[in-house]
Amino acid sequence: MSQPPLPILPLFRDDLPFDTVELARFMIGKYLVHDLPEGRISGRIVETEAYPVGDSTSHAFIGRRPYNEPMFRAPGYAYVRLTYGLSYMLNMSAEREETGAGILFRAIEPLEGLALVEARRPGVPLRDLARGPGRLTTALGIGQSFNGHDLCAGRDLWIGVIERGEVPVGVTTRIGLSREMERPLRFFEPGSAFVSGPRKLLIVPAADMAAPDRTQE
Incomplete structure (x- = not known):
């Protein structure tokens, strides 16, 4: 007998913090859902990164262009980009409209x-199915067609919540960048085996996190 679906409720735009760093932290413990004709795929979000205003590593840093337009929308829109011609990355717009930031x-x-x-990732252990941004999009079947999609609409690809309230969140520096690596802008669920990157980096509890760094915005 099939299991009933998880009681995931859609997150609406008014539920989201406007600040990019706060939004990246807020999304830990929430859910990413893809409703397909053949069934639902969902997962608990255990790792995010913030790319705030003024961040030189952000695709919004150079200003609004046709390809990065979703990053300049209100919070909650998907920005899907292809990296190195190999893997899609799922981002979500942050801040107020026309600002240009994302997670x-x-x-x-x-x-x-x-x-x-x-079926999309045959022979891969459960722990590694969606552990990393490229693996995540492959596992959920997310491609360029979702660029600009409203993740707050509660349909097709969307974000949701089961239990509202604070959850434990750790923070550390971002990985895979060539600059601005020292900023504490990577958030994760402490103790989760599904977080990507070296285990030794996942040691900074949220209680020790300084106030959001907006000095470079």
């Missing part, structure tokens, strides 16, 4: 639709 979804813990995910 990157780096990893989820797959919970529903595992057969669909495993």
